[in-house]
Amino acid sequence: MMFALFMIVVLLVTGLIWLFDILVLSKKRPAGADEPVLVEYAKSFFPVILVVFLVRSFIVEPFKIPSGSMMPTLLAGDFILVNKFTYGLRVPILNNTFLAVNKPTRGDVIVFHYPPNPSIDYIKRVVGLPGDKVGYQDKRLTINGQPIAVESAGYYEYVMSGLNVVQAKQYHEQLGSKKHDILVHDVVGNYDQDTIGAKFAEGEEITVPDGQYLAMGDNRDNSSDSRVWGFVPEKNLVGKAFFIWMNFDQGSRIGNKID
Incomplete structure (x- = not known):
């Protein structure tokens, strides 16, 4: 959000300088004279x-x-692309929808403005x-009284902060038409009252x-998600994650589709 604001400011400044040159400065400039450096850069x-x-x-x-909350689907260090058009066109900064397109579906991996602090972007699964x-x-x-189908996929090891190796149970989970992997640990979650x-x-x-969505991380016992801070309002949606375009540590991940 802050980067979008920065871009708007730079866009306005360079545009106004260029417009001012067209309307005022160029008319006073002698024929053949060089443009001021500031105008040249703005143009x-x-x-x-x-x-x-x-x-x-x-x-x-x-x-x-930035974190492992979406493992094994996404790893810390993955650079991803997010489709901004999928859920409709929104006014930059204000994030109000001015052209509705689609709604999130169950199983989508979404990027959204973190409800307690909208200046931060989060990624979770609907x-x-x-x-x-x-x-x-x-x-x-369970959703609407129906248990969600899961299938054991063995164990998954990864390194936490402090270089501690953690082992989790891995499952294939089916959310609507989306089949993906999740991780669960043999721990009991502690949550604040209410x-x-x-x-x-x-x-x-x-x-x-x-107008709201319940979102969870695929690393179910190592994720700050709707279970901690509540629902995701539709107005907070940024877009749908769909592609990994870079990972400097694991080149094999480049080009992977996000399911």
């Missing part, structure tokens, strides 16, 4: 910044994965849609409100 940068701004705001935007009744007990999801996670632990099912 050079404005078209480039405009194109980058339009692409990032309405078509596709790059993001870097688990519950508006109106869904969701439960999560014994590491298993959070969704605490209600799940007590055996409650939660109904997702209209």
Whole structure:
């Protein structure tokens, strides 16, 4: 969000300098005289910044994965692309939709503005849609009374901070038409009172409100998600993650589609 604001400011400044030159300075400049350096730079940068701004705001935007909350689907250090058009065109900064296209579907990997602090972008998987009744007990999801199908896929090892090797159980999970892998650990989650996670632990099912989504990380026991901070409002959506374009540590991940 801050980068978008920065780009808007630079776009306005360079555009105004160029316009001022056209309307005022150029008329006073002697024939054949060189343009001021500031005007030359503004005219050079404005078209480039405009194109980058339009692409990032309405078509596709790059993001870097900062943590392991979406393992094994996404790893810390993955550079991904996010489709900004999938869920409709939005006004930059304000994020209000001015052209509706599609709604998130169950299983989508979404980037959104973190509800407690919208200046931060988060990435999680959509688990519950508006109106869904969701439960999560014994590491298993139920949606609208139906247990979500999972299939054991063995074990998955990864390194945590402090170079500690962690082993988790890996499962294939089917959310609607999306089949993906999740990780679960032999730990009991601790959640503050009245959070969704605490209600799940007590055996409650939660109904997702209209205009909001319940999102969880694929690394189920190592993810700060809707169980901790609540639902994702539709107005916070940024786009749908779809492609890994770079990972400097694991080149084999480059070009992978995000399911």
